[in-house]
Amino acid sequence: MSDQNNDSKNRLEIYKKLLLVRESEWQMTQLYKRGELDGHVLPCLGQEAIPAAFSHILKPEDVVLTGHRGGGHYIARGGNLKKLWAELYGKVNGIHGGKAGQIHLADMNVNTVAGNAIVGANWVLGCGAGFALKQEKKGMVAAVFGGEASTNRGTFHEALNMASLKKLPIVFVVEFNGKQLWDDNDKVTAVKELSDRAKAYDMPGLSCDGNDPDTIIHYAQGFIKKARNGQGPSLLVCKTFKWYDSGTNQRQTDEELQRAQAKFDPVKLYAKKLMSEGILSKEIDQELRDLTSQTIAEAVKFGKNGPLPVSKDAYTHVYATDAFNQREDY
Ligand SMILES: Cc1ncc(C[n+]2csc(CCOP(=O)(O)OP(=O)(O)O)c2C)c(N)n1
Ligand SMILES: [Mg+2]
Secondary structure (H helix, E strand, O other): OOHHHHHHHHHHHHHHHHHHHHHHHHHHHHHHHOOOOOOOOOOOOOOOHHHHHHHHHOOOOOEEEOOOOOHHHHHHOOOOHHHHHHHHOOOOOOOOOOOOOHHHEEEOOOOEEEOOOOOOHHHHHHHHHHHHHHHHOOOOOEEEEEEOHHHHOHHHHHHHHHHHHOOOOEEEEEEEOOEEOOEEHHHOOOOOOHHHHHHHHOOOEEEEEOOOHHHHHHHHHHHHHHHHOOOOOEEEEEEOOOOOOOOOOOOOOHHHHHHHHHHHOHHHHHHHHHHHOOOOOHHHHHHHHHHHHHHHHHHHHHHHHOOOOOHHHHHOOOOHHHOHHHOOOO
């Protein structure tokens, strides 16, 4: 296959991931809004370029850890969509038997811990994963994702310091949407350019357009290679935009949201780019969208129709001996 064909094929794969993450997260917010899903959901709508890009260049053996907006990474890494949806519906055939919900998705079948309700915990957990990979699986990396406000916690600074000192194979990625809940970042953060924080820990740091998968891949590839070669960690800040905070909690007016979507929506922008380069046609786009909707509709149906837990299920999975990932009976 020529380089050009290979490039077109790769970029269509990335586009498919963008669509898959978008559709699943969109359905999740709509069903949540209608009261079909309980608990708390934190969608990554508007930020899909980051999981789509990283899942394309990371190896399955690499480890991904995220903060509280990590569902897109689980989906893009090839997580089990039916089990995901069963989890969202609180069913026993969910990833965690319906006990964890959207914010605590962990599935070592895809080496992904895509959620953590404790803002900032992801950075130190990622540091631990990097330490383990360095000792046990040489050449593998940990990619750790989190929001920009969480970089104001001590955990971020401890993690970067330790990772740099021990030359751990980690890429720290800030999903910079400019808001902590709905406060502007400059109200809570002293530095103007977050990637400058890397200098304090003697590691490379860069900021990039976080709405374009090609740009993210361009910068992330170098950092991943460096980590694989034993040259230590890096910090990449991906600048993006979130549509909603928790559930469908939207602070901007509909007009403001639409204006921002027209400018930053990674799915629309990438479709436009691929069409202008002759890689995607309107017809193929429609086919891919229909296929994606069908895949997610099947997963939603599976989740909705799954069995609810019974009272004795409250006593299972309390100890590590029956951890979910070791079980095949669910
Ligand atoms: C230790 C801790 N402190 C506070 C909170 C409450 N909280 C939840 S999300 C959030 C803001 C996080 O902002 P950011 O890191 O920018 O991520 P974003 O939600 O924008 O993706 C806060 C303060 C929490 N969950 N955990
Ligand atoms: Mg934020």
